[in-house]
Amino acid sequence: MADASSSSHGDLKLTRVTKSFGDFTAVDDLTLTIPEGSFFALLGPSGCGKTTTLRMIAGLEEPTAGSIHIGTTDITTKKPYQRPVNTVFQNYALFPHLSIFENVAFGLRRRGVKDVKEQVDKVLKLVELPHLSERKPTQLSGGQQQRIALARAIVNRPALLLLDEPLGALDLKLRRQMQIELKWIQTEVGLTFVHVTHDQEEAMTMADTIAVMNEGRIEQMGSPAELYESPRTAFVANFLGQSNLIRGEVSSSDADQSIVEVHGQKIAIVKARNRAAGKSILVGIRPEKIRISLPNDPCTGNVLTGGIVSDVSFVGVSTQYVVEMPWKQDLMVFEQNDGGTPTLRPGDPVSLSWNAPFTFGLDGSEDVNAGSEVDDPA
Amino acid sequence: MAFLQSAVTRAGTFTGRKGRLPYLLLLPGMLWLFTFFILPIINLAGTSTQTPVLGGDTGQYVQTFRLANYIDAFNAARPQFARSFIYAFLATLLALAISYPLAYAIAFRSGRFKNILLVLVVAPFFTSFLLRTVAWKQILGEEGFVVPTLRALHIIGPQATLTASALAVVTGMTYNFLPFMTLPLYASLERIDPRTLEASNDLYANGITTFRKVTFPLSMPGVVAGTLLTFIPAAGDYVNAAILGNPNTTMIGNVIDSRFFRIVDYPTAAALSFMLMAAILILVTIYIRRSGTDELV
Amino acid sequence: MSTVPIPTLPVSKRISRWFGRNLIRIYAVLGFTYLFVPVFYTIAFSFNNAGKSNLVWKGFTLSNWANPCGAPDVCAALGNSLKIGVIATTAATILGTLIAFAIGRHRFRGRATTNLLIFLPMATPEVVLGSSLLAMFLAFRINPGVWPTVAAHVMFCISFVVVTVKARIASLDPRLEQAAMDLYANERETFRRVTLPLVMPGIAGAALLAFSLSFDDFIITNFNSGTMNTFPKFVYTSAARGIPAQANVIGSSMFLIALVIVAAGQLVNRKKAR
Structure with missing residues (x-):
């Protein structure tokens, strides 16, 4: 799929971009660089500003302030049809009156490209639907329409391909399959993909860099593993997977670790993983990192005692426990299913423990529930 | 094809039961249409070939199957036939030019005022169609304020008038049938997913190209329905010609009317009616075929 | 930065x-x-x-406005128009709705022919409809007047009623009826409790349309009403001499009444939607 028109375009740079609709600020002073060739995901709940950001990159909205560059070219006020950017729309927006072939050829014809047929055939082969070129969009299944929408965009070899919740309308199984295919196609054609989604699993599967957005701002940006293992805010900790966040006070510190007192028990945290500015801290630990054991069993690392199992759900690959702690907080524990059926029952007293380096610390002023009450329809 | 399939499945999902019920539902209405639409048309065909009773009173005719009536009628009313189709065509074109942006604005740019604007499009209907036509005659007539103003500004000559002209007839028809054009256009524009227009923009089509390649093709069903709903009544209209025209702007409707009532020449009136209907049906069929929107019917 | x-x-x-x-x-x-x-x-x-x-x-x-019947004949003409309008609307709405249900909810032989017969009157110019009816009435020695006019109005209103109600039926979600049947409503109850109430706005709209078509009709009426005057006929015949202001009063009132009906309908819809 090498093509002259996909010559080097450079990185996408958003500089201090703000978009307001009346009193409502959808995107608030956003600065962001997306390196050329990357698969970048904007992740966040609905209304967080991610779609508005995408629409500004596409040229479908104009920023209230700030600028957008591709490489050294300023595209801030360029019309959508003047930008080397193409979009795979939510619900695809295929032209219902045109055949599949003409849908895919649309952008090529507008740009006056010569070998339309050849290029369309090639891209239809890439998405494995060459036999459907004479059909109309309504005669295609959801998954097929999705691929045609993708083909219609990538055939233009844009500097940037924008994907607006592209898999939202597909069922779970098809979505998983398309995730893998999209990732493969991105590697194949080597374009920069900017992917907007509210589905954290989708973002983690496909993107090499994720920016988590909330209320018009980027909460945190990094690789999926970075975001998951070292969330910097309660929102990221809760929105990306699940986290246990426990309030505490830093009681002492040495060169590389701090001791935190949580409800009378002591927990160690690596200093580099502590984001708290002062003494007040939220201690974070992912549920699957916690080991659950009977009170008398030997424990190492950080230990919290005095828990009572309040709920057990067996989900196949793991068993999920809800443990009520003496300070009336429920903690989640996921135990991998490598030892047969679970032995603990509701009402059993337990101790929780984990390796100290897994602990992360957030600023004590944060809301424990930020990002967790967001509905995740996926 | 897809349209047909969905129609079949939709009808089949709930009451797929066959039997007498649908026919019972149809019977009274269909009987009515047969008696007061089909029978008169058949009777009209009969009347059209009658000839006057020799030595009889005016209005007495006898069936002689004289097909030459058609040739005579056509020759007698040739200019009116031509005018009817030309005026109707012009009025349709004008109505389309006026209605399309109007429907577009209501469909895409009206926000929360959409419903109010739709009501406003139909609202002029609620005053009598004749009252409005007479109102135009008076506004644009000698006693109105428009003509003296235009004369004072030397835009038109001191003797020139706006009424009693072909222009007045065409614009009168345009005005009267405007909602018939606007509503179907609106309906088809409203159904367009705005994201397809964004997609077109995204795929290197500017505003004009997007309109030409996406918006307009997608609004074709509305264009076809609107032009038919305007053209058909306009071609048969004679009220505008009678009120806003002069003796040189009479249309086929005026001829049929006067043959019936003033000259009491039923066969000629019948032949003219029949030819008008046939001409319109043929035009409509060709038009629907060519625009590829059979599903309208 | x-x-x-x-x-x-x-x-x-x-x-x-x-x-x-x-x-x-x-x-x-x-x-x-x-x-x-x-x-x-x-x-x-x-x-x-x-x-x-x-x-x-x-x-x-x-x-x-204080004396709308002040001009000679105007109120008699209006009375005739209203009478014809009400009778024709009632008949056309009933007949047209029945046809719409037959087409919208049943499969039967002759559906295409039925659709064509519904479409044809709309595709026929009014002069043809009017003159052909008059020719037939004359052939059967029926004098033009109120009832021939009503018959004609019902005929051309039926098609518009069918089209309007059919569109409403087609936009119904068939799952609503399936849900009703699932919840122990038989065909008759489903129709009465679910289908009919949902189609009702369409029927009301169709009736309003039929009435305005009938009330406003001039060409077909002129052919078939004989010496009976109607409001549009009154306006047409007095147009040459200048129509009396009372006709404007009637036209304006019709306009305002219709606006109120439509506005009320919109309000009811909005309340229901909430």
Whole structure:
């Protein structure tokens, strides 16, 4: 799929971009660089500003302030049809009156490209639907329409391909399959993909860099593993997977670790993983990192005692426990299913423990529930 | 094809039961249409070939199957036939030019005022169609304020008038049938997913190209329905010609009317009616075929 | 990082940009003005102290509104139009709704023919409908008058009722009826409790449309009403001499009444939607 028109375009740079609709600020002073060739995901709940950001990159909205560059070219006020950017729309927006072939050829014809047929055939082969070129969009299944929408965009070899919740309308199984295919196609054609989604699993599967957005701002940006293992805010900790966040006070510190007192028990945290500015801290630990054991069993690392199992759900690959702690907080524990059926029952007293380096610390002023009450329809 | 399939499945999902019920539902209405639409048309065909009773009173005719009536009628009313189709065509074109942006604005740019604007499009209907036509005659007539103003500004000559002209007839028809054009256009524009227009923009089509390649093709069903709903009544209209025209702007409707009532020449009136209907049906069929929107019917 | 200023454009460019963006709205305002000029003219001249000929503005008066039947024949003509309108609307709405249900909810042989027979009257010019009916009435020695006119009005209203109600039926979610049957409603109850209430707005709209078509019809009526006067006939015949201001009063009232009905309908819909 090498093509002259996909010559080097450079990185996408958003500089201090703000978009307001009346009193409502959808995107608030956003600065962001997306390196050329990357698969970048904007992740966040609905209304967080991610779609508005995408629409500004596409040229479908104009920023209230700030600028957008591709490489050294300023595209801030360029019309959508003047930008080397193409979009795979939510619900695809295929032209219902045109055949599949003409849908895919649309952008090529507008740009006056010569070998339309050849290029369309090639891209239809890439998405494995060459036999459907004479059909109309309504005669295609959801998954097929999705691929045609993708083909219609990538055939233009844009500097940037924008994907607006592209898999939202597909069922779970098809979505998983398309995730893998999209990732493969991105590697194949080597374009920069900017992917907007509210589905954290989708973002983690496909993107090499994720920016988590909330209320018009980027909460945190990094690789999926970075975001998951070292969330910097309660929102990221809760929105990306699940986290246990426990309030505490830093009681002492040495060169590389701090001791935190949580409800009378002591927990160690690596200093580099502590984001708290002062003494007040939220201690974070992912549920699957916690080991659950009977009170008398030997424990190492950080230990919290005095828990009572309040709920057990067996989900196949793991068993999920809800443990009520003496300070009336429920903690989640996921135990991998490598030892047969679970032995603990509701009402059993337990101790929780984990390796100290897994602990992360957030600023004590944060809301424990930020990002967790967001509905995740996926 | 897809349209047909969905129609079949939709009808089949709930009451797929066959039997007498649908026919019972149809019977009274269909009987009515047969008696007061089909029978008169058949009777009209009969009347059209009658000839006057020799030595009889005016209005007495006898069936002689004289097909030459058609040739005579056509020759007698040739200019009116031509005018009817030309005026109707012009009025349709004008109505389309006026209605399309109007429907577009209501469909895409009206926000929360959409419903109010739709009501406003139909609202002029609620005053009598004749009252409005007479109102135009008076506004644009000698006693109105428009003509003296235009004369004072030397835009038109001191003797020139706006009424009693072909222009007045065409614009009168345009005005009267405007909602018939606007509503179907609106309906088809409203159904367009705005994201397809964004997609077109995204795929290197500017505003004009997007309109030409996406918006307009997608609004074709509305264009076809609107032009038919305007053209058909306009071609048969004679009220505008009678009120806003002069003796040189009479249309086929005026001829049929006067043959019936003033000259009491039923066969000629019948032949003219029949030819008008046939001409319109043929035009409509060709038009629907060519625009590829059979599903309208 | 330095702040990026909001780009400001020169005034002339901003004005042309405003026009570019609002062109279609400006056009819409012009379009609506065109639509409403004769309506406002009609309403304004209903207050004209005109005497016999209502052509020139002679001063404001409420006397036309106080005495709408002041002009000879106008109220008799209006009465005939209302009578014909009500009878024709009732009959056409019932007959048309039955057909719409047959087409919209049943598969049967001859559906295409039925659709064609519904479409044809709409595709036939009014002169043809009117003259052919009159020719038939004359052939059967039936004198033109009220009942031939009613018959004609029912005929041309049926098609419009069918089209309107059919569209409403087609837009219904068939799952609603399936849900009703699932919840132990038999066919008859499903129809009465679910289908009919949901189709009702369509039927009401169709009736309103039928009434306005019937009330406003001139051409077909002129052929088949004989010496009976109707409101449009009255306006047509007095157009040459200038129509009396009372006709404007009637036209304006019809306009206002219809607006109130439509507004009330919208309000009811909005309340139901909440």
